[in-house]
Amino acid sequence: MSVYSSNRTPRSLLVECIQQQQELASSTDEETRDRALRFLETNGNTPEEMIANGWRIAVVHESSFSSRGIRVDPPNRTHHRDVWIDHADPERDRICGDIALEAKVLDEATCNSDNLLSLPLSR
Numbered sequence: 141m142s143v144y145s146s147n148r149t150p151r152s153l154l155v156e157c158i159q160q161q162q163e164l165a166s167s168t169d170e171e172t173r174d175r176a177l178r179f180l181e182t183n184g185n186t187p188e189e190m191i192a193n194g195w196r197i198a199v200v201h202e203s204s205f206s207s208r209g210i211r212v213d214p215p216n217r218t219h220h221r222d223v224w225i226d227h228a229d230p231e232r233d234r235i236c237g238d239i240a241l242e243a244k245v246l247d248e249a250t251c252n253s254d255n256l257l258s259l260p261l262s263r
Contacts, residue, residue, distance in 0.1 A: 143220070144218075144219045149256055150251045155187060156218055162180070187251070196245050198240075200243045205239065
């Protein structure tokens with residue numbers, strides 16, 4: 141799961157994901173390059189291809205993380221936000237499942253939209 145700040149359009153998030161993989165595909169590190177090329181081959185090179193391959197945008201309120209003691213860093217230059225959860229926590233899978241249940245998964249048309257989301261969305 142990648143987490144981005146909400147001041148983006150759904151389509152721009154998919155474009156950003158593709159651009160990041162394209163950058164990694166030109167890496168001098170063979171493993172990084174191969175992983176990015178496999179990602180693009182499997183998931184697509186356009187938002188339409190990603191959506192056709194099952195990609196969706198899900199909206200999750202930051203409080204879904206913070207209320208469970210999960211830290212979410214401020215957005216970086218690409219609006220990506222690192223989420224910090226203890227992978228050794230035996231409750232991690234349950235916590236992640238609970239967060240997923242609170243997410244609003246956007247339909248195909250909305251995922252391909254250049255319209256800003258109207259937030260906050262109801263839970």
